[in-house]
Amino acid sequence: MVHLADGVLLLAIKRLNGERSERSLFHVLNGKRSATTLQDAFFYELEPVFGQFPQTTYAYESLLKGLEKRGWLNRKQFKLTEAGDMLASPEAVEDLFNRLGGERRDFNATTWKRLSLFVQTFMSKEHERTFYPVQADRPAEQWVKRLLQLDRDWKVLMQSFHHEIEIALEKIGDPYATAVVYRFTGAFETGLTYEQIASLLDVDAETARLYFLAGWNELLIALPEDAKLRGFTYGLSTERMTYSARESYELFLKGYSFQQVQSQRRLRTSTIEDHVVEMAMYLDIFPLDQFVPAEEIVTIERLRHPNSWALKPIFEEMGNVSYFQIRLVFARLKRGETFV
Structure with missing residues (x-):
């Protein structure tokens, strides 16, 4: 099948x-x-x-x-x-693929751990029931404990959370919404396994897991900026650049040259080059001409096959540019820029 x-x-x-x-x-x-x-x-x-x-x-x-x-x-x-x-x-297939949110996976996963554990903890305490934490995650447990120690009207806030989730679920629709709803654990109901959700949706367990990942990613995106649920994302980031590349970027912002950044960070040339490629990939504005001569940028774009991101053919064809420089040009082309 x-x-x-x-x-x-x-x-x-x-x-x-x-x-x-x-x-x-x-x-x-x-x-x-x-x-x-x-x-x-x-x-x-x-x-x-x-x-x-x-x-x-x-x-x-x-x-x-x-x-x-x-x-x-x-x-x-x-x-x-x-x-x-x-x-x-x-x-x-493409719809599910593009909704999965792998570039935000740590942000999504941690937010889910916090919220799902909070809902279970709050509901269980409200009904004076003992429970086994649905998330075996120490940081999430500590985060929820600190949260519940705050002087808040949690009943009113829970109503707000519920309302915000309902609106977001309506936006994303089924089967994604169903996969998310049935993963929550309350005081009396345990969140369903992917196998159980698969049975409800008449799919296999792996597809049910992907529906949940996609649904949760889309739900977080659908939340308005002022949603109270966004409090569960406190301290988290959807930053795609690695922490090490971000450190190098901060030095470049201060006016350091490539060699100075390398000396300051005490890293290999290839590592700093990788950091610069990350900057070219993720930054809205990037000074490409500081690393690749304008005429070479144009040549690289002209030589690239529209359906290919292979570096070697261009490297062998040109002979006077590095793989590093080709990657930089490719990164900006991928972002939609053009130089021809």
């Missing part, structure tokens, strides 16, 4: 276009915060699934073998077969 979750993974392979390896996708699915993996996710539009399919090496190998056995994947080229391409193409 073909499941929507299969289509999502096939679409991830399709987006790589045979230009990256099996291992590259493995690191994306596991959310590895290395420069290469972040760039793969950015250039090949895999950020929604970044870290959303944690896999062991054995499980990943079994997964690829299964896709190959079913005639969906050509592993030698790491590209989809015609049958695999058909399964990755439906609108429902």
Whole structure:
């Protein structure tokens, strides 16, 4: 049987276009915060699934073998077969894929842990019932304890929370809304497992898990800026740039040169280059011409195939630019800039 979750993974392979390896996708699915993996996710539009399919090496190998056995994947080229391409193409697959929010996964996951544990704790105390925490997460437990110690009218606030969630759920719609609602644990009801939600929605458990991840991501996005629920995101960030790259960026803002940043940070040249590429990927404004001559920028754009982000062909064709410079130009092109 073909499941929507299969289509999502096939679409991830399709987006790589045979230009990256099996291992590259493995690191994306596991959310590895290395420069290469972040760039793969950015250039090949895999950020929604970044870290959303944690896999062991054995499980990943079994997964690829299964896709190959079913005639969906050509592993030698790491590209989809015609049958695999058909399964990755439906609108429902792309819709689910793009809603998953892998680029915000830590923000989403921590907010869910805080809110779900708060709801369970508050409701259980209101009804004087003992309970086992739905989240085995020490930081979330401590956060909720501190929150409940504040002098607030929690009953009124709970009504506000409920109202805000209802409005957001109406915006995102089913099946995403259903997957989110049934994961909550109260005083008398335990949140359903993905298997139980799958039974309700007539899908497999993995698809049900993806519906929840997508639904929760969309719910947080749908909340208005003044929503009281946003209090559960306190201290969290949706920053995509790594902490180390942000530190280098702060030095650049102070007027430090590349060499000065490298000396101050005591890092290798390649590491600072990776940080600069992150800046080019994520910043709205980036001084590209400080790193790549204007004429080379134009040449790189002209040489890039519209459907490819492969560096090597351009590097070999030009001969006078570095991979670092090509990556910088690619980053700005990916953001929609053009120089021709």
